[in-house]
Amino acid sequence: MSPAVRLWGAQILAIGRLELKKNFSFRRALPLYLLAALPLGIFGGHAIGYARGWTSCHGTEDLTVFAGVFQLFVLRLVVFFGCVAIFLNSFRGEVAQKSLHYYFLAPVRRDVLVVGKYLAGLLTASCIFGASVALSYGILCLHLAATPSAGLAGPAWHDLGTYTGITLLACAGYGAVFLLLGMLFRNPIVPAITVLVWESLIVFVPPLLKKISIIFYLESLCPVRVPFSGTGKLFAITANPTPAYLAAPGMVLLAVAIVTVAAVRIHRMEIRYGTE
Amino acid sequence: MNGADGIVFEDVSKFYGNVLGVNRVRLSIPPGITTLVGPNGSGKTTLMNLMTGLVQPSRGSVRVLGIPPSDPERLFKVAGYCTQFDAFPRGLTGYEFIYLYLRLHAMTHARAAELTARALERVTMTAAAGQRIASYSKGMRQRIKLAQAIAHQPSVLVLDEPLNGLDPMARAEAIALFRALAGEGLHVIISSHILHEVDQISDQVVMLSNGYVVAEGQIQAVRGEMHQEHPLQILVRCSQPGLLAASLFAQDHVAEVRMHHDRGGLLVGTRDPERFYELLGKMVLEGAIHLESVAPADEDVHSVYEYLIGGGGGAA
Numbered sequence: 001m002s003p004a005v006r007l008w009g010a011q012i013l014a015i016g017r018l019e020l021k022k023n024f025s026f027r028r029a030l031p032l033y034l035l036a037a038l039p040l041g042i043f044g045g046h047a048i049g050y051a052r053g054w055t056s057c058h059g060t061e062d063l064t065v066f067a068g069v070f071q072l073f074v075l076r077l078v079v080f081f082g083c084v085a086i087f088l089n090s091f092r093g094e095v096a097q098k099s100l101h102y103y104f105l106a107p108v109r110r111d112v113l114v115v116g117k118y119l120a121g122l123l124t125a126s127c128i129f130g131a132s133v134a135l136s137y138g139i140l141c142l143h144l145a146a147t148p149s150a151g152l153a154g155p156a157w158h159d160l161g162t163y164t165g166i167t168l169l170a171c172a173g174y175g176a177v178f179l180l181l182g183m184l185f186r187n188p189i190v191p192a193i194t195v196l197v198w199e200s201l202i203v204f205v206p207p208l209l210k211k212i213s214i215i216f217y218l219e220s221l222c223p224v225r226v227p228f229s230g231t232g233k234l235f236a237i238t239a240n241p242t243p244a245y246l247a248a249p250g251m252v253l254l255a256v257a258i259v260t261v262a263a264v265r266i267h268r269m270e271i272r273y274g275t276e
Numbered sequence: 277m278n279g280a281d282g283i284v285f286e287d288v289s290k291f292y293g294n295v296l297g298v299n300r301v302r303l304s305i306p307p308g309i310t311t312l313v314g315p316n317g318s319g320k321t322t323l324m325n326l327m328t329g330l331v332q333p334s335r336g337s338v339r340v341l342g343i344p345p346s347d348p349e350r351l352f353k354v355a356g357y358c359t360q361f362d363a364f365p366r367g368l369t370g371y372e373f374i375y376l377y378l379r380l381h382a383m384t385h386a387r388a389a390e391l392t393a394r395a396l397e398r399v400t401m402t403a404a405a406g407q408r409i410a411s412y413s414k415g416m417r418q419r420i421k422l423a424q425a426i427a428h429q430p431s432v433l434v435l436d437e438p439l440n441g442l443d444p445m446a447r448a449e450a451i452a453l454f455r456a457l458a459g460e461g462l463h464v465i466i467s468s469h470i471l472h473e474v475d476q477i478s479d480q481v482v483m484l485s486n487g488y489v490v491a492e493g494q495i496q497a498v499r500g501e502m503h504q505e506h507p508l509q510i511l512v513r514c515s516q517p518g519l520l521a522a523s524l525f526a527q528d529h530v531a532e533v534r535m536h537h538d539r540g541g542l543l544v545g546t547r548d549p550e551r552f553y554e555l556l557g558k559m560v561l562e563g564a565i566h567l568e569s570v571a572p573a574d575e576d577v578h579s580v581y582e583y584l585i586g587g588g589g590g591a592a
Contacts, residue, residue: 006382007382010382011380011382014376014379014380014382015380017376017379018365018376018377018379018380021367021368021372021376022365022366022367025366025367027366027367028366028367094365097363097365097366098361098363099361099363099364099365099366101330101359101361102364102365102377102424103380104329104330104348105328105330105348105352105356105357105359106348106352106377106380106381107348107349107350107351107352107353107380107381108348108349108352108380109348109349110348267346268332270330270331270332271325271330271331272292272331273361
């Protein structure tokens with residue numbers, strides 16, 4: 001390995017150390033923990049309710065319900081807003097706190113700084129939301145084993161990795177988008193809301209346009225197709241799903257491309273807190 | 277000066293939209309303590325931000341020991357900048373603030389810990405290093421910033437209003453530290469609005485007004501260039517002030533002679549200090565007067581600032 005690559009690796013680790021310390025500080029991480037606890041609350045509550053005899057459940061629909069909650073709630077809201085909080089803060093938050101210059105005054109290439117901050121944000125989001133999804137699904141599988149449909153529990157465990165993986169891809173995709181938005185806009189909330197609206201209204205646009213969306217690829221990867229009915233149809237993406245072998249690397253490539261744009265853009269960034 | 281030895285601004289301009297930051301700055305800053313002096317908005321911080329790459333020039337180029345500020349990987353191995361922003365990354369202790377940013381230099385834990393301890397000791401913050409920065413007083417925050425800027429032992433140290441918020445004792449310690457660093461061969465560039473302190477610490481000054489450099493160099497040299505427009509004021513205390521005054525009135529280089537307000541000496545304004553000192557020496561040797569003291573009265577930063585920029589000077 002060349003000395004330059006070793007240096008950048010060591011610097012990315014150092015950036016990660018600093019960022020993780022900030023990201024996991026109680027005050028900053030508390031809203032993320034609360035957000036991540038929501039799916040746990042839903043499926044944990046359901047399992048506890050069944051165990052205590054408060055609710056009845058045959059278990060047959062649980063996997064479909066999980067898929068629906070995962071697509072409509074976890075990906076579109078929990079992970080989305082979690083990534084907004086983590087990645088918008090990566091640069092814009094530091095500008096608001098007037099502390100970004102400490103990084104700019106370190107012997108670190110700015111593109112290395114972008115990569116370090118992105119990876120630290122990705123690790124944070126993946127730990128919090130990946131764990132949330134894995135635990136929620138694990139609870140569901142344990143609950144399923146206790147219902148009359150216990151036979152479904154064994155095969156269901158196989159999808160644990162898929163749901164967790166989709167969550168990590170969501171963190172990678174949304175994270176890259178919000179990292180860049182935080183760098184481009186003084187008030188990135190408006191563009192973030194625009195992304196949210198686009199991701200929500202994607203069902204109404206022609207199939208070709210649906211592909212300019214992160215949620216489209218993520219839902220293509222989901223192991224269980226949700227038969228949306230009633231108002232749920234509003235959220236059903238009807239375009240042909242992209243095969244997993246294209247969707248997963250495509251999402252990674254998209255994230256890499258966006259982070260690359262951010263890495264180029266940061267070279268023009270100036271520290272002018274007074275005018276921000 | 278060789279471009280690789282100093283800090284060189286070559287025809288540098290910086291505009292913030294339509295607002296002028298600095299214009300057509302040509303500077304070459306040698307080792308030692310250089311102070312940037314000027315009123316608010318004169319361009320001091322812009323110059324510092326330009327030499328550290330926090331802002332980029334609209335025109336011209338900057339080199340710090342031959343390194344362009346657009347190359348932070350090389351620049352900040354040799355440079356440290358203590359900005360005037362009183363803000364810190366949240367949740368860190370003083371120790372972590374220095375140590376974690378030192379790790380960005382790809383140092384080992386042992387080396388970073390050693391340099392952190394040394395920097396904390398230099399600013400007498402060792403005892404408070406374990407506390408969160410959020411609990412620090414203004415003076416402590418200023419000192420921890422200074423420690424962070426010097427921790428990696430840079431050759432160029434840029435300090436924006438470093439004495440702000442320090443009590444008199446801490447100021448004296450900070451000034452002693454700047455002198456010690458300059459004595460070690462560092463380029464120390466300071467902006468300060470406290471002119472009497474600038475006098476104490478500067479090897480050379482750069483005076484700025486409305487984004488332009490109006491004077492630069494050692495203060496005596498800068499003052500020397502102004503003798504025609506602003507004759508040098510010299511306070512002479514001697515046994516026969518009347519006799520001295522009479523002799524001086526006959527000299528064409530003497531612009532004015534006034535009795536000092538304490539009536540114990542003469543305030544002489546001369547456009548040619550060398551000829552004045554020659555005449556004075558001659559009178560002393562002839563025994564015409566007995567000299568008690570002689571000293572320039574306006575050869576300091578405050579006076580030069582007044583002449584060149586005007587307006588207060590105490591709070592530039």
